[in-house]
Amino acid sequence: MKENSNLELNDGAKIAVLGGGPAGSFFSIFALKLTRQIGKNIDLTIYENKNFSHDGPSSCNMCAGVVSESLVQMLAIEGICLKPPIVQRAIDTYCFQTIGGDVFLNSPSKQRGIATVYRGGGPVNQAASETDKEHVFERKSFDDFLLDCAEKEGAKVENVRIEDIKLNNGRPIIFSKRGQLPDADLVVGACGINSKIIKKFEELGTGYICPSTIKAYQSEIHIGEQNVSDLFGNVVYVFLINQPGVKFAAITPKGSYVTVSMLGKDITRQTVMDFLNHPEVKSKFPDSWKTPDAFCRCVPKINVGAARHPFADRIVMIGDASSARLYKDGIGSAYLTAKAAANTAILYGVGETDFHKYYYPSCRKINRDNIFGKIMFAFTGIINQTPILREALLNASRYEQKHPESGYKCSTILWDTFTGNEPYIDIFLRAFNYKLLLRILVNIFNAIFIRLKKSGDKK
Template sequence: MSSSLGPLQDGGRVVIIGGGPGGVACALALQRQARQLGRRITVTILEGKQFSSEQHYNQCAGVLSPPLPALLKHELGLPFPYHLSRGEIKGYVLHTDGEVLLLPERGEPSIAVRRIQFDAFMLEAATQAHIGIIPARAVDVEFHADGVMVYTENVPLECDVVVGAFGLDEGSAAFFARSTGYHPPRFLDSVVTKYHPGVEAMEAFGPYIHAFLPADPAIEFGAITPKGNHLTINIAGRRVDAPTMRAFLANPLVQATLPNLDRAGLYDVNDLHIFKGRFPRSLASHFYGDRYVMIGDAAGLVRAFKGKGVTSAVLTGIRAARTILEEGISASAFADHYRRANRDIIEDLPYGQLMRHLTINLARLRLLDPVLRAARADGVLQDALFDAVSAHGPYKAVLGRSLRPHVVAHVVREMLSM
């Protein structure tokens, strides 16, 4: 190890805590960029979950969106795993308590996958690239003048810099908080389930994600995503739980969208098992410092409503790697380069939060119905809603288009006609 906080040099060592897409992307980018610079470095990933045997899961709806295929190909030299596809997403169907609006895909479609298979694919890519993977959890971290000591469940690891790719794992966040000024992002709870309605029912359901914005104050949003032979259902809110999911599934508007729900368990005994996760709704505090940097969810570098979460994780992992190799591993290097590289995400967060609160309040007041009615006849508003739901465009642009005078006038007319 070295006392230098400059760009990582020959013999440098990096430990990445978390082997999800962001952590693996960071590892692959470090190795690829170091080779281009003529440096030999050692990268080690710590991941306690077993994805290849499907023993563990990262809770996620599993929709991979552009520009992820281009990022994998051009930044990591990795072909996008189209063979894992459970179907292309051809658009969204937006539901309020009183209206339904179809939003067809604009441009390159998203791909639905089983998230566990994509995670296994990424880890296998790291293995094939001869990146060290230790199947253990980190339990503590110490920072010293000449390096970092990462304690794990089996072996201690010394390194020059540590990358936090652990999502919202409370244990990892706690030991970083003890050693640094890091504080994890605020978060929403997410509850996920799935069921197999049968081949004919899946064909009839179609290649659309159904997004729900209910007036129910317990649920900020819900979604039903087709994945080949099954439907994945997720809801999010500050305190959603298993009873909240059961209430969502009992909603007549939701039941009208779910084919053969009464036959859940007929094709798979694990149908409607409920899983819980969480995702960020704010930026983390001190998500970088001397010899450490957080990426993806651990940094809170993700859009409101968790749009493009995997893409954001991969992108921030690549950006962290570039900073480590080109600028350095000090707090000032991460502030000047890594934070600046992520301005597209950070500067859009306030607009995303404003959009989130506006949507919640309109839903509670049952005022989203006239918005959807106005969008049927207003292409600008319809495009804005599509970008908001799909995460294809920044929220600043979404709000700008939504607040154009002719759009506002159209929505007001619909409200007055209620």
């Protein structure tokens, strides 16, 4: 059975995990659990330069913080239960807001299975600095919580920035500002894609090329806990309002803030202000509310392509530094790649051939699925820019909600695409449903007919 390398982790082997985001913590939790189960011992250190309990972007892993329903369930099975104050709000509904109206989609499972979290200590507290009146909604960083879980499994956590990585006789050695760190039998690259260190992995000459990225714009807007509950509730709003240069815009409710996430070319603070002042968006905020001059914001990169060769002898790249599901459930991809890498390292070996054989299939699965994701989002883009198509699709969803027996599956297709709950290939295949396509065609003809009639009446 074994065509593996002879690079196995012996009892007491040292592992250096570079990055304590979700991928680094998940890897550490699974590797430590597994070694215990097989009666071995490893010495695992996570090197993380951020302190997730501080407020603001510098301590935050810059993300909308929506944990998919499927990941919440998988984590619960692993004994990692997400509860307040880590969970800032449980989501059960997505609303697609267009210029012509909205459609609400409820979770097919009838549970509030999606969790919204903060990846750092949370936004700089606008409430306290402005009025000092509102109590601070209790919050604990998701990343801090996962690091705690890893520590409980036996990981050491060092608050250190890794500055360099080199190869010495085929063994990776890592450096902080103070110099070389203890030798490791395996270095796990869980540094995400927003850190300069990723280029150092490329420079090792192992064939690794980091994933392609685009910039995202993320803003945290304070409206107060009561307003969040009354105006947004447990609903994530996706805006299909065709704002120039904006590919995707959504508002996610948290404790006393809402997170505005935008994707597109050259998004600036002004694009965010224009978005917040758009009538369809403004109508979601309190009547007396004025767009704040200052708010917590960041411009992180988001993974939109696969890394090449994310492994070598004694090195494995995981999470965003390797493969991530396109636009959705990046934390879920961090979980999947971390688990596959931990299983490979502990059960098979830490050689290039081991990672190629046992780890890489998990990355390949995500990468192949993303091809279908690209097609789905290309369609969504066309639909967003074409009012007749937008109307036809949302009307099909509205009709289906009134007539569940129609069997269009339009609502579940939209739900799964935007929540990241199901593989894109499954959603893509479900979209080829002749009943749904027929309904959309009928809706398109209806929309054209109404437009022609209106222009005829005007004449």
